[in-house]
Structure formats: structure tokens, C-alpha cells
Amino acid sequence: MALMIDLHYSDTWADPSKQAIPSAWSQDLNSLNTEIWQYTLDLVTAFKDQGTPIDFIQIGNEINGGFLWPTGQVSKNGYEPLSELLHSAANAVRQASPSTKTVIHLANGWDQASVLSFYEHVLDFQGDLELDDIDVMAFSMYPFYDSGATLSALQSSLKTVVSTYGKDVMIVETDWPVQCSGVSLTENIAVSVQGQETWMSDLENIMKGLSGGHGIGIFYWEPGWIGNAGLGSSCADNLLVDSSGKTRGSIDIFAS
Secondary structure, three states: OOOEEEEOOOOOOOEOOEOEOOOOOOOOHHHHHHHHHHHHHHHHHHHHHOOOOOOEEEEOOOOOOEOOEOOOEHHHHOOHHHHHHHHHHHHHHHHHOOOOEEEEEEOOOOOHHHHHHHHHHHOOOOOOOOHHHOOEEEEEEOOOOOOOOOHHHHHHHHHHHHHHHOOEEEEEEEOOOOEOOOOOOOOOOOOOHHHHHHHHHHHHHHHHOOHHHOEEEEOOOOOOOHHHOOOOOOOOEOOOEOOOOOEOHHHHHHHO
8 A cells, every 4th residue: 555645735624716825825936836845855764764654645635726825826926936846845755755745736637728827837946946846746526616727638638748747647626425415526427436436547547658657646535534534515415425334335446
């Protein structure tokens, strides 16, 4: 079993709509570069020293618009501060644990144009983030939020990412509902436990079909948060367990 850590670099949840700097950190870029480097170095070192070395580490969560806002916010300051900060975090990982794989996580993995634009811009600065800093390009894939979020669009996007950058890819957030009404889903798949299994099987086939074995993993978010079964969507229940915590048959997809 592999261990992956997802660093949000915030005092609360970070996603495309919010990426606030931790209250104890600075606002200026030079200080933030030092702080993100030191925090990441200390964390990765601590895991290694206690005998649980990290296999994969996400340096940011769904960072399409940047992170550590407003300093690393793309809409305010462009891509260069973000590129600097990511480079600092990646350098810390390499120094603390060279075997740990550094992961960049974007939302909307199906949106090929957006994904390619992000990497074209963030990799465009001398001395900042480089392609060699990245081991895995990871994505969220949800069927709720955009009519373009289809499996065929995801497949095309991931194939292009692999052919363009030659990196491993993961789906690090996805789910499918067992209860949902009044929401337009992007695939003609049953809203049921069987539908969950179908959705995940289809994703698995997409990943297995990527050239060079570059499709290396899928994470279901979130499988067992019983008090928040909707997981922020308009669907009532997206979990792999029922309200009592008993696992549903769809969880068996992870046994293979």
C-alpha cells in the first residue's frame, strides 16, 4: 500500500474557489518561498523519520487558479509567483526524500484546453518550476458541475497530457451518486451502487488505456464521510458506505 499526502497550504480546505494563505505565514513572495520550502521539508522529513516515508505528495489542492492567495493567485499576479512557490515546494520534497513523487493537482481533468494552458504558463519561467520538478500530473473528475465533464473528454485530455509531457497521471478526486435528483449528470449511468461501479470501471479502463503505463491510480473522494454524504454536490449520497457505515458493493472495485 502506498501513502499519499495532500498539502492544501491553508488553514482550511483549499479548492478552486479559495486558497487562503495560512494566517501564520507572510504575504510577500520572498518570505512565502522560504515558508513553503521549510514547511514542506519539515513535514516530509518527519514522515520519513518516523518510519512512514511518503510515496506521493500533492503540493497544493486543485490549484488551477494558483494557491497561497493573493500572492500566488493567477488572476492577480499571473503565473510567475505560483511557479516560484511550486518550485520551492518541489525542491523541499527532493531534498527531504528523493524517492517521494511530487504531484501537481488540478481540477477539471476533462478540460484539455485549460490543463494545457496551465502547464504552458506555469512552466514558462527560467529558474522556477520545471518539468523535472513534477512526477505526477493529477486531476479531479466529477460528473456534476459542467456539461463538458464527460468520460470521452477526460480520455482525450489525459492522452494529450501523456503525449505532451510524458508524465504519470492520476485521478485523485472523483465520485458517483447512489442518490440524486434534480441534477444533470454527464453520463448515462444509473444513480445507484451499480452505477458507482460502472463509473469507476470506466475510469479504470481509461487509465489502463494510457500509453506507457502512465495511468497509475484513482482515488475516490470521499468514500466514508457519513456526516457529509453529498460531499458538496447537489446529490444526497455519493459515498461507498451506507448511513450505518456498512460498505456497499461498489467498494469492491478497489480490491482488484
